[in-house]
Amino acid sequence: MTNKNYNINDLGFDKNLGKFRIDNNLETFSVGRVILEHKERYVVLTEYDELDCELIGNLRYTAQSRADLPAVGDWVALSEYDSDKGLIHTVYPRKNVLERQSPRRNGEKQIIASNIDYGLIVQSVNRDFSINRLERYITICHAANIDPVIILNKVDLVKKEQLTKLINDVNSRIGSILVIPISNTTGEGLEFIRPVIKKGNTYCLLGSSGVGKSTLINSLAGNVLMKTGAISEAIDRGRHITTHRELIVLETGGVIIDNPGMREVGITDSSVALEMTFEQIYKLAEDCKFNDCSHQNEKGCAILAALGSGELHQETYDNFMKLEREQARFSTTMYEKRKKDKAFGKMVKQAINQKSLKRR
Numbered sequence: 086m087t088n089k090n091y092n093i094n095d096l097g098f099d100k101n102l103g104k105f106r107i108d109n110n111l112e113t114f115s116v117g118r119v120i121l122e123h124k125e126r127y128v129v130l131t132e133y134d135e136l137d138c139e140l141i142g143n144l145r146y147t148a149q150s151r152a153d154l155p156a157v158g159d160w161v162a163l164s165e166y167d168s169d170k171g172l173i174h175t176v177y178p179r180k181n182v183l184e185r186q187s188p189r190r191n192g193e194k195q196i197i198a199s200n201i202d203y204g205l206i207v208q209s210v211n212r213d214f215s216i217n218r219l220e221r222y223i224t225i226c227h228a229a230n231i232d233p234v235i236i237l238n239k240v241d242l243v244k245k246e247q248l249t250k251l252i253n254d255v256n257s258r259i260g261s262i263l264v265i266p267i268s269n270t271t272g273e274g275l276e277f278i279r280p281v282i283k284k285g286n287t288y289c290l291l292g293s294s295g296v297g298k299s300t301l302i303n304s305l306a307g308n309v310l311m312k313t314g315a316i317s318e319a320i321d322r323g324r325h326i327t328t329h330r331e332l333i334v335l336e337t338g339g340v341i342i343d344n345p346g347m348r349e350v351g352i353t354d355s356s357v358a359l360e361m362t363f364e365q366i367y368k369l370a371e372d373c374k375f376n377d378c379s380h381q382n383e384k385g386c387a388i389l390a391a392l393g394s395g396e397l398h399q400e401t402y403d404n405f406m407k408l409e410r411e412q413a414r415f416s417t418t419m420y421e422k423r424k425k426d427k428a429f430g431k432m433v434k435q436a437i438n439q440k441s442l443k444r445r
């Protein structure tokens with residue numbers, strides 16, 4: 086499939102990447118951005134084309150983990166062959182990665198997307214609405230050093246008073262983040278999203294299945310949408326794909342990454358992220374009488390006092406405690422896994438050494 090031409094900067098290629106390209110002698114390779122990943126096959130968007138790519142052997146064999154392989158949003162150096170195929174040689178350094186716990190809960194992280202400027206957290210105001218889940222997604226954005234924006238979709242399905250209450254609830258628990266109520270059905274609110282989306286920036290949609298992420302992309306793109314469905318089918322010879330992700334370039338500028346079908350979003354090991362999300366709690370904690378206060382039953386706990394006076398929401402406190410436990414559990418599992426991997430590596434090394442000793 087041939088595209089109209091894109092300017093590489095409009096796709097998000099910036100000065101730092103340009104410098105890396107020169108410093109590492111990558112100018113003989115084409116530059117492209119991964120827009121879809123499926124079982125070690127990648128669709129890469131260049132200025133002129135969409136290419137069906139594989140990795141060069143070296144890249145595959147030197148990868149220590151999944152995280153070293155290309156992810157959606159990555160910039161890559163590639164060589165083209167035939168008219169629509171390519172080989173990926175190098176993954177450019179990532180500005181950031183949005184990641185979550187692997188749903189297998191084995192202490193591994195899973196990349197949602199890379200090189201993102203804003204996280205667009207989408208919830209629908211009827212079924213899916215949950216401030217706890219908003220805080221979870223916000224924490225994931227903070228861990229990647231990405232600014233979150235909250236989009237409350239399907240406002241056509243609730244009454245005005247109900248919507249006003251929801252928005253007040255969000256604002257009273259999550260003060261400083263932009264909240265945009267919209268409806269894809271009536272089109273209201275879309276005019277407030279458009280100015281947020283700028284040329285050269287990349288936006289990642291985050292939110293449960295069915296909240297209206299793909300519909301939102303269609304609303305923003307109008308009819309001139311560049312979608313990758315055709316390619317994903319070609320890769321899989323028409324088989325149904327449920328795991329792939331998509332990167333879409335809006336005609337009006339701005340790159341949007343969709344994450345279809347996300348179920349769990351476990352937070353990982355960034356304590357700074359929790360601190361940013363629950364700033365109020367961390368501030369209060371400075372006034373606790375004991376430095377190692379667990380904020381559960383201590384006398385002189387500033388957090389419990391704030392709960393008592395109503396200054397701190399019970400729900401905020403409960404969710405914070407829950408996410409903090411989840412983070413601790415993840416960190417422990419990750420640590421145990423690394424220790425095990427290391428021990429295993431050592432054992433293999435020893436076995437190989439002994440073998441080569443015997444051979445002598």
Ligand SMILES: Nc1nc2c(ncn2[C@@H]2O[C@H](COP(=O)(O)OP(=O)(O)OP(=O)(O)O)[C@@H](O)[C@H]2O)c(=O)[nH]1
Nearest residue numbers: 239268269270294295296297298299300345346347
């Ligand atoms: N009433 C109403 N329905 C909407 C609105 N936006 C989306 N929908 C409907 O919600 C359903 C799910 O929308 P999708 O865009 O597929 O949701 P998604 O978030 O992309 O879901 P996944 O791809 O599974 O992650 C569809 O039937 C849409 O037509 C809206 O503003 N109002």
Ligand SMILES: [Zn+2]
Nearest residue numbers: 373378380386
């Ligand atoms: Zn305390």
